[in-house]
Structures are given as C-alpha cells and as structure tokens.
Amino acid sequence: MSNTPALEVENLTKKIKRKLIIKGVSFTLYPGEVFGFLGPNGAGKTTTIRMIVGLISPTSGTIKIGGKNVRTEFTEAMRHLGCIVENPELYPYLTGWENLEHFAKMDPSIPKDRLDEVVTQVGLQNRIHDRVSTYSLGMRQRLGIAQALLGKPKVLILDEPTNGLDPAGIREMREFIRTLAREENLSVLVSSHLLSEIQLMCDRVAIISKGAVIRTDSVENLLAEQERVIWKAEPLSLAKEILEKETEVQEGLDQTLITLYDEPQLPIWNEKLVTAGVKVKEMRTQLPSLEDLFLEVTGGESID
Amino acid sequence: MINLVRNEMLKLLRKKRLYVIILIIAFLVPLFTYAQFKEIQEQREKMGNQDWRTVLQQEITDTQNRLSSSRIQDEWRKYLKIRLSQQQYYLENDIDPRAPGAPTFMRIFVENSIDLLLPLLVMVIVADLVSSEASGGTIKLLLTRPVKRWRILLSKYIAMLMSVSFIVLSVAVLSYVISGLVFGYGGWNMPLLTGFAVSGDELLTDRVHIVPQWQYILMEFGLVWYVSVIVGTLTFMLSVLLRSTAAVMGIMLASLIAGAILVNMVSSWESAKYFFMVNLNLTNYVSGMATPIEGMSLGFSMAVLAVWGLAGFIIAFVTFSKRDIY
Amino acid sequence: MKKYTLTIVSAVSIAATLLWLFGLGWTLQDQFTANEKFQKQKEKTESATSKKEDGNLTIFALGDSLTRGTGDADGKGYVGYLSERLKKKSEQDITLFNTAIKGETSRGLLKQLRQSEIQRQVKQADVIMMTIGGNDLFQQGKVLESLDKNAINGKKQIYLRNIKNIYKQLRELNQDAVIYHVGLYNPFSNLQDAKTTSSIVRDWNFQTAETAAQFNNIVYVPTFDLFQLQVENYLYSDQFHLNTEGYKLIAERVASLVHFEQEEKNDE
Ligand SMILES: Nc1ncnc2c1ncn2[C@@H]1O[C@H](COP(=O)(O)OP(=O)(O)OP(=O)(O)O)[C@@H](O)[C@H]1O
Ligand SMILES: [Mg+2]
Numbered sequence A: 001m002s003n004t005p006a007l008e009v010e011n012l013t014k015k016i017k018r019k020l021i022i023k024g025v026s027f028t029l030y031p032g033e034v035f036g037f038l039g040p041n042g043a044g045k046t047t048t049i050r051m052i053v054g055l056i057s058p059t060s061g062t063i064k065i066g067g068k069n070v071r072t073e074f075t076e077a078m079r080h081l082g083c084i085v086e087n088p089e090l091y092p093y094l095t096g097w098e099n100l101e102h103f104a105k106m107d108p109s110i111p112k113d114r115l116d117e118v119v120t121q122v123g124l125q126n127r128i129h130d131r132v133s134t135y136s137l138g139m140r141q142r143l144g145i146a147q148a149l150l151g152k153p154k155v156l157i158l159d160e161p162t163n164g165l166d167p168a169g170i171r172e173m174r175e176f177i178r179t180l181a182r183e184e185n186l187s188v189l190v191s192s193h194l195l196s197e198i199q200l201m202c203d204r205v206a207i208i209s210k211g212a213v214i215r216t217d218s219v220e221n222l223l224a225e226q227e228r229v230i231w232k233a234e235p236l237s238l239a240k241e242i243l244e245k246e247t248e249v250q251e252g253l254d255q256t257l258i259t260l261y262d263e264p265q266l267p268i269w270n271e272k273l274v275t276a277g278v279k280v281k282e283m284r285t286q287l288p289s290l291e292d293l294f295l296e297v298t299g300g301e302s303i304d
Numbered sequence B: 001m002i003n004l005v006r007n008e009m010l011k012l013l014r015k016k017r018l019y020v021i022i023l024i025i026a027f028l029v030p031l032f033t034y035a036q037f038k039e040i041q042e043q044r045e046k047m048g049n050q051d052w053r054t055v056l057q058q059e060i061t062d063t064q065n066r067l068s069s070s071r072i073q074d075e076w077r078k079y080l081k082i083r084l085s086q087q088q089y090y091l092e093n094d095i096d097p098r099a100p101g102a103p104t105f106m107r108i109f110v111e112n113s114i115d116l117l118l119p120l121l122v123m124v125i126v127a128d129l130v131s132s133e134a135s136g137g138t139i140k141l142l143l144t145r146p147v148k149r150w151r152i153l154l155s156k157y158i159a160m161l162m163s164v165s166f167i168v169l170s171v172a173v174l175s176y177v178i179s180g181l182v183f184g185y186g187g188w189n190m191p192l193l194t195g196f197a198v199s200g201d202e203l204l205t206d207r208v209h210i211v212p213q214w215q216y217i218l219m220e221f222g223l224v225w226y227v228s229v230i231v232g233t234l235t236f237m238l239s240v241l242l243r244s245t246a247a248v249m250g251i252m253l254a255s256l257i258a259g260a261i262l263v264n265m266v267s268s269w270e271s272a273k274y275f276f277m278v279n280l281n282l283t284n285y286v287s288g289m290a291t292p293i294e295g296m297s298l299g300f301s302m303a304v305l306a307v308w309g310l311a312g313f314i315i316a317f318v319t320f321s322k323r324d325i326y
Numbered sequence C: 001m002k003k004y005t006l007t008i009v010s011a012v013s014i015a016a017t018l019l020w021l022f023g024l025g026w027t028l029q030d031q032f033t034a035n036e037k038f039q040k041q042k043e044k045t046e047s048a049t050s051k052k053e054d055g056n057l058t059i060f061a062l063g064d065s066l067t068r069g070t071g072d073a074d075g076k077g078y079v080g081y082l083s084e085r086l087k088k089k090s091e092q093d094i095t096l097f098n099t100a101i102k103g104e105t106s107r108g109l110l111k112q113l114r115q116s117e118i119q120r121q122v123k124q125a126d127v128i129m130m131t132i133g134g135n136d137l138f139q140q141g142k143v144l145e146s147l148d149k150n151a152i153n154g155k156k157q158i159y160l161r162n163i164k165n166i167y168k169q170l171r172e173l174n175q176d177a178v179i180y181h182v183g184l185y186n187p188f189s190n191l192q193d194a195k196t197t198s199s200i201v202r203d204w205n206f207q208t209a210e211t212a213a214q215f216n217n218i219v220y221v222p223t224f225d226l227f228q229l230q231v232e233n234y235l236y237s238d239q240f241h242l243n244t245e246g247y248k249l250i251a252e253r254v255a256s257l258v259h260f261e262q263e264e265k266n267d268e
Helices: A045-052 A074-079 A096-105 A114-122 A137-149 A167-184 A195-201 A219-226 A236-246 A266-275 A290-298 B002-014 B017-047 B052-068 B074-092 B102-113 B117-126 B128-136 B149-183 B213-241 B245-263 B270-274 B283-287 B298-322 C002-032 C077-090 C106-112 C116-124 C149-173 C194-213 C244-257 C260-267
Strands: A007-016 A019-029 A034-038 A060-065 A081-084 A155-159 A187-192 A204-209 A212-218 A228-234 A250-252 A256-260 A279-286 B191-194 B197-199 B202-204 B209-212 C056-063 C093-098 C127-131 C178-182 C218-221
Touching (some): A019 A060, A045 A187, A096 A137, A137 A167, A195 A219, A212 A219, A228 A236, A236 A256, A266 A279, B102 B117, B102 B213, B117 B128, B117 B213, B117 B245, B128 B149, B149 B213, B149 B298, B283 B298, B283 C002, C178 C244
Parallel strands (some): A034 A204
Antiparallel strands (some): A007 A060, A204 A212
16 A cells, blocks of 8 residues: 555646635545545635646646656556546437447557446446436446546546435445455545545545645544544433543533543443433434534634 | 547537538528529520520620619629620630539539538538537546547547538539439530639630639539638637637627628728638639639638638647646 | 448548549649640531521611610610511511610720621621611710810711721621611700701711611611600600600611511522
C-alpha cells in the first residue's frame, strides 16, 4: 500500500475569472486504496477532478498519474486513468456495446476481448446491445464504469458514483469498488458529500471545503474522534449524574444523553448505570453529520 | 486516426442526419424538376414549335428592349449587357444553352443551390458535430482518452469533409437520376461556353472556350464542394465555440441569408466583398454572370473564402486544444 | 448490415472527396490558364431551318419602338394588329418575328442586321415590316431641339446613307419578300411650330421614299396623312408614340397593301 503513488496531486490551484476556486489542494493515492473526497456542494470536488483528468488546466500545481505529468505527458498519463466526471453521459443513440467499442477504438492498446470482460464485470450482458437511451440510470452508471475500466487503468476516478442510485444499487456499487481495489490493485478516488457513504467505502478521506483540503486522514481515525453514543435511560437525571463522572455529557433531543464514543469504556459505563438502578432502554452509536464534522474540524466555521 | 474518423462517421450515421439530408434532396429535386418541366412546356407553348435559335433571338431582342428603357438601374443594365453578349455568343456559335436533359438540369440545379440550399444542408450536418458533444456531456469521456485533443478535432474535421463530399454527391446523383425520368439521361457532351470575365460592364471573351457539359458539371461541382467545405469549416468553428447547436445554426443561418440579401444590395458598398457570404456564388464566374460588386472574380472569391476558412480552422483548433471544459 | 453501411458510406465519401477535388483542380486549371485557345465553331447547321415553310406566312418585323408597339395598351403594335388581320383574310398560319428595339436608330439597325440569327430570319421571311428613322430625327421623343436647317440636314444625310444600306442588305438576304417601310408621322403637328416640323417630316419622308424607289419591291407606306389632323387622339400619353387606335390605323393601311395571292405566286 505504500509503494509508488498512483496519483499525486500537489499544490493545485485554479482561478476562474479572477476568483480563486481551488486553493492549493494536495493529496496522494496509493495502489489498492479507495480514497474519499468529501465536501459539501460547491466545495470544489468536481473542479479538482476535472483538473486531474485534464479537462481543465490548473492555474498552478502538478498532477501525476502513474508518475506521468498530466500537462506534459497527457497521453501517457491518460493511459493509466479511467474516470466518470459527474454523470456518466454516453451517446444515447448508440448501443452500450457501440459506446464501449467507440471508446476502445481510441486507445489502440486495448485488446478486443477486453470489451466482453468489462461487460461481464459490471453485469450488463443482457442489455449491452440495446440503445443507451433505453437504459435506466443505474445501467448507465454501470456502463460508465465499464468504459472507465476499458483501458485497465491504475487510477479510477468517480465523481459521486452513487448519485441517483437506490439503496441496493448503492450497496452494490460500494462492494464493486471495494472488490476492484482489492483484486485489481486499483486506486480509486471517490467524491461524495455523504459521510456515511465514504465511511463504508474508503480507506482514507480528504475533507475539502471552499477549495481547500482541511484534513486528510484514515476513516477510522476521523470517525473515532467524532462518533457519538446516544443513551435513552430512566430516570434521565440520575443517568446524567453517573455519566458525567466518567465523560463529557450533552443533553440531546427526546430525553436522550449524548457522550463520546469510547469503545473499551462503553460496557463499564453501562454496568455502572445498571448497578445504580438506571434502566438503559437504548444505546446506539451515531455518526456525526457532515455539518458536525465540519464544525469540528474547522472549529466553528459554517459550510458556506 | 482511421479509428477516430470511423468513430465519428459511426456517430454521424447513427444520428440519422445524413438520411434526413438525402430525404430533403430527394424531396426537393422532383419539385424543381417539375418547375423546370413546366417552364420548358410554357416556353414551347408560347413559341410554338420554333427553333431554339428563334427563341434565343427573341430573348436577345427582349433584352435589348429592356436595355433601351431609361428607367432601369445601372447594375441591372450591366447585368443585361453581359447576358446579352453571352446570348449572342451562344447564338453565333450555334450552342443551345438550354437543351433539356438530366445533365442540364443538374447544372442548373447546382448553380442555383450553391449559395443557399447546399450551405444550409451542410450546416445541418456540421452544426452539432462538436457542440452536441459539449451539450450532451460526452466530451468529458472523449477528451479523457489517451489521445491528444487536436487529433480528436481533426478526426471530426475529416468526418466533416467526408460528409460534405457525400452530400454533394447525393445532390449530383439524385438530381441526375430523378430529373432524368422526365428529361432523359442524355446531353453529357453538349458543348458549353465558359471562361467569361467581366471588367467594368464589358464582358471579356478572349478566354472563352468550349467545354463539354460533363466537364462543365464536374467543374461546377468542384466549386460547390469548395464552397460547402468553407461553409462547413465556419460552421465547425462555431460548433467548437458554442455549446448550443441551436445557436450555431442560428448564426450560420442568419449570415447565409444575410449574404443572399446583401448580394442584391451591396454593389455600392465595396468593402462588403470581403464577407464570405457574398462570395458563395462561384459558379456564376464559370457561367459568366455579372458580379455583385465591382472587382470580384473567381480568384478573388476563392481567396476570400480560403482566408475565412483558414481563419475558422485555426480558431477552431486553437480554442479546442486550449479550452477548459466545464 | 449496419457495419457495412458505415464502410460503404465512408468509402463512397472518400471517393466523392477525390472526385470533387479533381473537379476543383480542373476548374482552377481551366479558368486560370489561358493556354487552351478557343476555337470558334464556324460550321453552322443551317440546313432545315433556313428553308421557308410552305403554307405559312412569315412576317419579319424590325426597327424601332413603333414596330415594337410602344404605347399600345396590349403591346401588339401595328405589327400585331396587322398579322391578326392578315390571318383572318388569308386563313393561313402566320409566324411573326419581331426584332424591333425601342430607341433603335438607322445605325443600330444596320448593326443588328449583321447578326447571323437576324440574317437567318430575314431569309425566311415572306413579308418584311419596318419602321426606322424616328429616332434619327426626333431625339427620344423630344421636339426637334433646334429647327436649325443645317443640323437637320446633316442627320438626314447620315440617315439616308444608312437606310440605303439597310435596304441593300435586306434585298441581298431576301430577294422575294416585299418590304413595307412604314413612314414617319409628325407627333408635334398640334403644337406651335407645326408648320416647320411638318415640312421637315414631309421632306424626310419624301427622301426616304425616293431611296426606296431605287430597289425592287420596297413599299414606302405613308402615315403622315393619317395623323395630320387631330393627332392628339392617336397619341399615347408620352405625346410621341401612338396609342392602340393609332396603331390600328397603320395596320389597316398596311393590310390593304398586302396581297397574298400575288405573294404566293411569287413564291412558286
Ligand atoms: N465555470 C465556472 N465559473 C465560475 N465558477 C465556477 C465554475 N465552475 C465551478 N465554479 C465554482 O467553483 C466552486 C466549486 O464547484 P464544484 O463543481 O467543483 O463543486 P463540487 O464540490 O463538485 O460541488 P457538488 O457537490 O455540488 O458537485 C463552486 O462555488 C462553483 O460556483
Ligand atoms: Mg460536483
């Protein structure tokens, strides 16, 4: 996991109409790793991704894919890259197969049987010869991934890949991405504005806000700091008294108490409550909302 | 590169635009054939079973009569004078410029469609060649391949050239085949005059010579193709610059129609001759018609068109390879 | 099948591109290089068309606006009314060639007669009608600018020389057809100076008739007397050309002069 980086982004900035939209973003992806790119709407995720895939040119900074600079060695860099930027927009008047053929033809290094491989991989065998205009959103998303995988890339970039998918679809997508990273040693960059999604899929996360990365860390670390436990107990005042001796306690809505998530301590706290005669009705962990997380990492700055 | 061009041709075909164009032509040609047929019939009725020479002589007399009227405009007078000497030339050399037949129809059809109809057809195909990729979002997938941007655009440009050739060929074949049903398929070897040059209001005939109709037609189609390629290139440039196909079509349509109007008005506005759209009527130089503005010639018009085309080509390629794609 | 369409269309397009490029190249070569000299096709195909058609009267009209019919509401002019009358009278089909040009002078007419097609038509004619001289004498419908004797005399001399040549040309081209030269009237006979203008026109007519008399079968048809009185009733609004009534009068007079039986005898 820590050999040569698959994608290196260094000090990337972008100015559009004199306005600095991306303010020095840096991060690195290693092979086999799923990297989350987390930020609220308008944070600059898509803009950064567009620069990585060469659609827009950065104002300053360097991007290297598989060691190749996107600006100076465009074709070599692109050979290692597969991507979907925003929605997977394919040619609606062509069939799925024709779409794949179209993109495969653009890279002579792609062998012919690769098409069958990717189609099976994304599970589109049944509908691949239908026109894309008849596809559902989920099918388009799969076809989008299929075209991204055509060139056996080292880096896969997916901008909000679960956008518009139903829960089953989201789960499937998640597992698919994990499998790819595990079995093909692919590095995947996934952007999202949903922490829950990122949490289940990614190894590491960069949190981006207003065009700057404010924190990069592994998911466990981030969550460990921020996860909370919600208690429902009777009588509430007694419970609060007991818990306050152990840790910080806040009062939540609906007669609840909120404490930090501290895995080894939890059973002990619980035991203490029970022995004191408090009825613990419910005890659950809760992910902080993205907003909470932001408040936490930025120290009170709001999203916009 | 061949693969890229093949891709573009595939998309063009699947969008069914080429079929639409062929349908339009296949619909228009019978229309014009009928009109032409009616005209010939009416002429025959009016003139009885007269010799074409008599008819042509009558036309010459009519032209002379119109010329002698003091109320006609100077440009019109100039035009009539040129027409007159040309008609007299045909008569003296015993050449019937209007002998019916499919090749003659082809020639007349192409001479009349060079400045508006064909550019419009070309525009329909070319307008969305690039802009549809931008508005459909597919450009993002297209440009994240290991292929340089200019190569992608070049493949599109080549596909544009090929479809222009295809359209011109469709016009040729359809007009020949359909009109031949009415006029017959002969007449390829009919001699025609070309090489007229206009200087002031004089028709210079020192370079006039006879070519067989088939060569004349081939030459005119070459010019039509040239004009279509230039119009195609300019549309192509707009298609690169604008995301909206409708805007591309709107601008092209406006300038083409403006050209058609300007040609009739600009004789006193001399610098208007540098607009591409008043220079589209290249076949007029071959058949020896009056020029809309003094000082225009085949060489001049072709050069103006070439400059516009080249500028469009350069602008298209520079912006496309540099531009940020949002 | 779909695969083939693409291949076929592409192949055809490429072939078409080459063809059009060739056409364009040829155009450039043809239009910009002068080495290919024009050889005139001097050989004429005159065979069938220059013979007279039997049982059909061919009228050939030439000259100026009067023959053209300027001022006539129907645009027929005296030639039109004349041929209508003759058609009724003779029960023959009449072919009419009218090559008259508004504003034509004797000089212009002489030039026109050099055109091969005009010559061909003259050869075919059974009857030739003409008016000429009005534009030599009156400049574009204006009253004689100056009544200067010398100036008018000069014009007249030129005119007479031309008209003689015209007659000669016509006679050379066609020995048989009777030529009716319709004479001048004085459109200004109701104005002041009528005396002077009338005498000028009379003299002009007289000299022309004298010239005509030198040739065979040229009839100089006077019209002066027709419009001597009440010319205003017969003038078009430009006060120079005739109106429908005026043209009908001329047609009537000429019609009375044309005899077919004789014509046909001449032909046989
Ligand atoms: N072409 C442009 N011109 C001006 N501003 C732009 C342009 N493109 C993006 N921006 C601005 O840059 C910022 C970042 O946009 P971006 O699309 O990268 O956000 P995002 O993180 O992808 O948001 P979302 O979650 O909504 O997709 C936004 O504030 C947007 O208004
Ligand atoms: Mg986005």
